[in-house]
Amino acid sequence: MVEQVATLPSSREFNPWPVVVFTCLLVLAGLFLAPTIGVILSSIKTTREIAEGGLWNIPTRLFLGNFVEVLANPAVHRYFLNTLLVTLPATAASIALGVLAGYVFAKLPFWGSNLIFLVLISGMFFPPQVILIPLFQFFNSLGLIDTLWPIIFIHTALGIPICTLLMRNFFATVPNSLREAAILEGANEFQVLTRVALPLSLPALAVLATLQFTWIWNDFLWPLIFTQSDEKRTIMVGIVNLKGQYSVAWGVQGALSLVASLPTLIVFLFFQRYFIKGMTMGAVKG
Amino acid sequence: MLCLRFSKIVLISLLGFFGFVSASSASEVTISHYFSDEFGKENMGKVFSRFEAATGNTMKESPVGHEDFKTDILVRGASDSLPDVFSYWAGARVQFVVDSGDLSPIDDMWARDGLDGIVAKAVADSATLYNGARYLIPMQYHYAGMFYNKKVMADAGITEMPTDWEGFMELCETLKGMGIAPIALGSKFRWPAQFWFDYLILNTAGPEIRAGVMDGSIAYDSDEVMAAVGIWMDMVNNGYFAANSNADTWTDASDKVSNGEAAMTLMGTWITGYWNGNGLTPGEDYDFFPFPTINADAPVSVVGPIDGLVVSANVQNKEGAEAFLSFFVSDVDNQIEWTKAVGAVSANVNVDPSVYNELIQRVISTVDGASNFAFNYDLATPPPVAEVGLSMFQELMESPDDYGAILSRAQDSAQSAFAQ
Amino acid sequence: MEKTAWIWRVVFLAAPITVFSILVLWPLFSSFFYSFTNWNGFNPNYRFVGFDNYVKIWTDRLFLNAIINTFVWMVAAILLPTLLGLGFALLIDSNVPGGKVFKSIFYLPICLSAVVVGQIWTWIYQPDWGLLNTLINFFLAEPINYPWLAKPDTSLGSVIIAWSWQQTGLSMVIYLAGLTSISEELLEVCEIEGTSTWQKIRLVLVPLLTPATVVVIALSVINSLKGFDILYIMTGGGPFHSSDTLAMHMYNESFKKYMMGYGSAISVVLFLLALIIIGIYFRELRRLDEIYG
Numbered sequence: 001m002v003e004q005v006a007t008l009p010s011s012r013e014f015n016p017w018p019v020v021v022f023t024c025l026l027v028l029a030g031l032f033l034a035p036t037i038g039v040i041l042s043s044i045k046t047t048r049e050i051a052e053g054g055l056w057n058i059p060t061r062l063f064l065g066n067f068v069e070v071l072a073n074p075a076v077h078r079y080f081l082n083t084l085l086v087t088l089p090a091t092a093a094s095i096a097l098g099v100l101a102g103y104v105f106a107k108l109p110f111w112g113s114n115l116i117f118l119v120l121i122s123g124m125f126f127p128p129q130v131i132l133i134p135l136f137q138f139f140n141s142l143g144l145i146d147t148l149w150p151i152i153f154i155h156t157a158l159g160i161p162i163c164t165l166l167m168r169n170f171f172a173t174v175p176n177s178l179r180e181a182a183i184l185e186g187a188n189e190f191q192v193l194t195r196v197a198l199p200l201s202l203p204a205l206a207v208l209a210t211l212q213f214t215w216i217w218n219d220f221l222w223p224l225i226f227t228q229s230d231e232k233r234t235i236m237v238g239i240v241n242l243k244g245q246y247s248v249a250w251g252v253q254g255a256l257s258l259v260a261s262l263p264t265l266i267v268f269l270f271f272q273r274y275f276i277k278g279m280t281m282g283a284v285k286g
Numbered sequence: 287m288l289c290l291r292f293s294k295i296v297l298i299s300l301l302g303f304f305g306f307v308s309a310s311s312a313s314e315v316t317i318s319h320y321f322s323d324e325f326g327k328e329n330m331g332k333v334f335s336r337f338e339a340a341t342g343n344t345m346k347e348s349p350v351g352h353e354d355f356k357t358d359i360l361v362r363g364a365s366d367s368l369p370d371v372f373s374y375w376a377g378a379r380v381q382f383v384v385d386s387g388d389l390s391p392i393d394d395m396w397a398r399d400g401l402d403g404i405v406a407k408a409v410a411d412s413a414t415l416y417n418g419a420r421y422l423i424p425m426q427y428h429y430a431g432m433f434y435n436k437k438v439m440a441d442a443g444i445t446e447m448p449t450d451w452e453g454f455m456e457l458c459e460t461l462k463g464m465g466i467a468p469i470a471l472g473s474k475f476r477w478p479a480q481f482w483f484d485y486l487i488l489n490t491a492g493p494e495i496r497a498g499v500m501d502g503s504i505a506y507d508s509d510e511v512m513a514a515v516g517i518w519m520d521m522v523n524n525g526y527f528a529a530n531s532n533a534d535t536w537t538d539a540s541d542k543v544s545n546g547e548a549a550m551t552l553m554g555t556w557i558t559g560y561w562n563g564n565g566l567t568p569g570e571d572y573d574f575f576p577f578p579t580i581n582a583d584a585p586v587s588v589v590g591p592i593d594g595l596v597v598s599a600n601v602q603n604k605e606g607a608e609a610f611l612s613f614f615v616s617d618v619d620n621q622i623e624w625t626k627a628v629g630a631v632s633a634n635v636n637v638d639p640s641v642y643n644e645l646i647q648r649v650i651s652t653v654d655g656a657s658n659f660a661f662n663y664d665l666a667t668p669p670p671v672a673e674v675g676l677s678m679f680q681e682l683m684e685s686p687d688d689y690g691a692i693l694s695r696a697q698d699s700a701q702s703a704f705a706q
Numbered sequence: 707m708e709k710t711a712w713i714w715r716v717v718f719l720a721a722p723i724t725v726f727s728i729l730v731l732w733p734l735f736s737s738f739f740y741s742f743t744n745w746n747g748f749n750p751n752y753r754f755v756g757f758d759n760y761v762k763i764w765t766d767r768l769f770l771n772a773i774i775n776t777f778v779w780m781v782a783a784i785l786l787p788t789l790l791g792l793g794f795a796l797l798i799d800s801n802v803p804g805g806k807v808f809k810s811i812f813y814l815p816i817c818l819s820a821v822v823v824g825q826i827w828t829w830i831y832q833p834d835w836g837l838l839n840t841l842i843n844f845f846l847a848e849p850i851n852y853p854w855l856a857k858p859d860t861s862l863g864s865v866i867i868a869w870s871w872q873q874t875g876l877s878m879v880i881y882l883a884g885l886t887s888i889s890e891e892l893l894e895v896c897e898i899e900g901t902s903t904w905q906k907i908r909l910v911l912v913p914l915l916t917p918a919t920v921v922v923i924a925l926s927v928i929n930s931l932k933g934f935d936i937l938y939i940m941t942g943g944g945p946f947h948s949s950d951t952l953a954m955h956m957y958n959e960s961f962k963k964y965m966m967g968y969g970s971a972i973s974v975v976l977f978l979l980a981l982i983i984i985g986i987y988f989r990e991l992r993r994l995d996e997i998y999g
Contacts, residue, residue: 130734137364146360257822532944684945
């Protein structure tokens with residue numbers, strides 16, 4: 001025991017590890033950034049520069065024309081607006097439904113509730129193409145094709161499993177005694193949920209908001225099938241359409257990709273702190 | 287079914303709650319098409335405004351890229367909510383949709399507007415008739431030929447383009463000796479390879495055998511097909527094709543020809559639209575020659591696709607839809623502008639060939655001089671079979687030595703696809 | 707008490723279960739129904755063919771190929787991001803300067819959509835001027851122009867790497883969260899007690915990171931089953947089916963070959979496979995609860 005302590009390195013001695021770790025991280029970060037840098041490089045070059053110098057060369061001067069072209073395109077504004085109109089309500093609705101279901105499974109379990117929970121969770125595990133045609137027939141019979149409604153409804157439904165799973169796990173960590181105390185004071189379950197459980201669950205909500213926002217924003221398949229006119233397209237379908245329009249203008253394509261990815265990045269940076277906290281407190285504890 | 291009805295009621299009441307109202311205009315003609323690139327969209331837009339100005343109808347378009355278009359039409363067909371009009375490929379694909387009861391015949395309009403006297407008879411017979419009724423109007427037709435870079439050929443000392451196979455092989459050998467890839471092929475999305483398969487079978491075994499391969503009566507591993515593919519594979523083994531064909535798209539391959547890395551490519555006339563758009567001059571920078579003769583006894587065949595417009599069975603505005611089809615093919619000015627823009631040829635007999643550039647005029651005389659116009663592979667054979675063959679072409683380009691095994695495997699898969 | 711509890715259960719569960727049943731469960735059952743027909747997608751006059759479609763699966767060469775690829779895809783697309791994410795998390799957790807910046811860099815790809823990621827990586831793998839071959843040729847005397855996505859040997863692997871690049875950030879963030887829950891004091895206690903590094907890993911790190919791993923794996927499984935988009939964009943399952951997964955195969959048979967009945971049978975098999983995976987997952991979860999609960 002005494003010998004062990006004696007051999008421990010004193011903190012004043014040179015410790016090479018931080019330097020090694022830092023160098024490792026630097027190299028890895030370089031590798032990880034390379035693809036993104038490629039897009040950034042392409043987005044600040046003219047088509048001619050790309051044709052002559054290739055995609056990966058560092059340009060001699062900054063060319064912002066591609067971004068101007070993208071941002072000045074009224075179609076891009078419309079795509080952004082449509083995507084927001086889908087993403088915000090679908091994110092909110094799926095989280096709301098997940099909160100309700102998760103609360104029952106965590107705090108009001110009943111005979112067979114585990115089975116229902118399992119069936120809900122199983123919804124996360126299959127590819128969306130399986131339900132594509134029945135859903136199209138369904139929304140078509142409602143006359144909702146070429147509106148944003150089907151996409152909002154579908155993303156709400158497809159988000160229920162993951163939201164229920166995470167919320168159930170999170171609510172399970174809220175002590176039962178808190179709920180019982182509130183009920184003794186005359187609160188009903190809805191008040192317990194909104195005044196006791198939810199305020200404690202803000203980090204979990206941040207996690208779900210980030211994940212759902214990112215997934216719905218980036219989705220391609222549902223808007224592709226359910227919207228037909230250009231006025232109803234979302235940004236990812238729009239990118240693919242515009243790609244056809246700028247088939248040789250790679251710089252514009254790069255700028256488009258960057259602009260389209262910006263909102264998800266902003267959402268992550270905004271929720272980042274709560275995100276980590278949410279993962280630590282609830283989700284990670286399984 | 288009960289479940290569906292119940293869920294409908296729930297959703298409708300939900301929607302009522304949100305104050306959602308659905309409305310659609312009656313005088314509108316809805317159309318889906320796959321001319322979704324900048325070029326196609328712009329020219330379709332011009333067609334629409336010409337039509338709207340001439341008739342007072344309004345068009346509501348939904349352009350979708352080629353591959354996504356196929357899925358989109360299928361999903362909408364499954365739900366009886368096809369657009370009034372959509373573009374589709376004449377041949378087995380339209381036949382498939384006709385057999386499924388998803389299209390409206392247009393015989394009445396055809397007779398009323400006298401399209402018999404307007405649409406070239408060869409095209410009308412091969413592309414518009416399905417199960418004895420008219421279903422389609424041809425937007426234009428394309429022809430697949432050997433498009434080459436004039437400067438590369440001139441630098442290699444070649445002024446006369448070959449007409450027979452020996453001459454063609456010599457040409458390839460000369461180019462290869464100079465360090466230039468003789469032939470570019472972009473088979474990443476599979477279909478560009480089909481023209482080789484089509485022309486080689488047509489020019490060795492003839493149109494009847496080829497028709498047999500398309501309808502399943504002749505096997506992919508029959509002697510005739512083996513022999514034709516064998517010629518192709520020898521060329522691959524000789525290094526006549528530029529490397530990495532499976533990594534290139536058709537525009538990549540076209541670029542390789544236009545920038546001199548390769549000398550020629552077997553492609554449809556739409557390549558002229560692409561090259562002209564990039565600032566090349568037909569007849570000066572590039573030219574074409576017909577696929578060389580292999581078997582002098584085989585009748586002269588040309589291969590190409592016909593894009594058509596069809597009217598769906600669930601059409602909302604039948605009058606407007608038929609008016610659009612009729613206008614598209616009959617209006618001479620519209621046909622000239624459209625076909626010139628996309629680099630194709632009009633099937634309207636009233637369009638004077640002299641409106642086209644000299645190269646397209648030679649395309650027209652090549653097609654007129656042929657005794658057989660064949661749809662290319664993926665339009666000539668049923669879609670489930672075409673899927674098998676298109677993947678087979680990629681596999682052939684990857685492992686030319688195994689073509690015997692590849693063809694017999696394809697035959698197994700094709701057989702079960704035909705049975706479907 | 708019990709009676710009011712039931713009222714709340716019904717009130718709370720009504721909306722989620724209704725929406726889920728209409729938009730997910732019911733469509734699933736209808737694809738189950740179509741799997742017993744020869745429907746081609748267009749033609750309303752289909753007929754029942756019994757178990758024909760399921761029998762056909764056993765003789766379908768491409769189905770076997772797709773099963774193997776799905777297995778490879780699932781294992782690699784789960785292991786790679788998980789291990790890389792853990793590694794990055796451990797490195798960042800050691801209090802290096804700029805930890806926050808590194809974290810954001812590694813997370814960045816998650817924000818990009820499959821459409822964008824597919825495009826970037828297609829540029830990287832481009833044979834003539836792509837970044838990968840350019841880098842390789844930097845070290846080679848004889849330049850190569852290997853088409854990574856167009857060769858059957860490397861197409862699937864190349865997409866898996868692009869996928870891992872995108873997904874690593876998510877597992878890293880979750881592991882970082884798990885690591886912060888391991889208190890400094892605990893590690894100091896180990897230090898004083900003279901625990902060897904190996905013991906420290908086995909007795910402290912592994913048990914404390916297990917819950918994070920459970921979440922990481924769950925999210926990876928979900929995401930990797932969704933990995934259709936990126937395959938569709940980068941290779942479309944090609945060249946000649948070398949990167950076909952079950953989802954891709956189902957898509958090809960249904961939408962390209964117009965065999966909706968057969969495609970539905972494939973999706974039923976896919977659904978059953980998913981159920982088995984969920985079953986295993988939950989069994990393991992319960993076992994872990996008993997050990998570390």
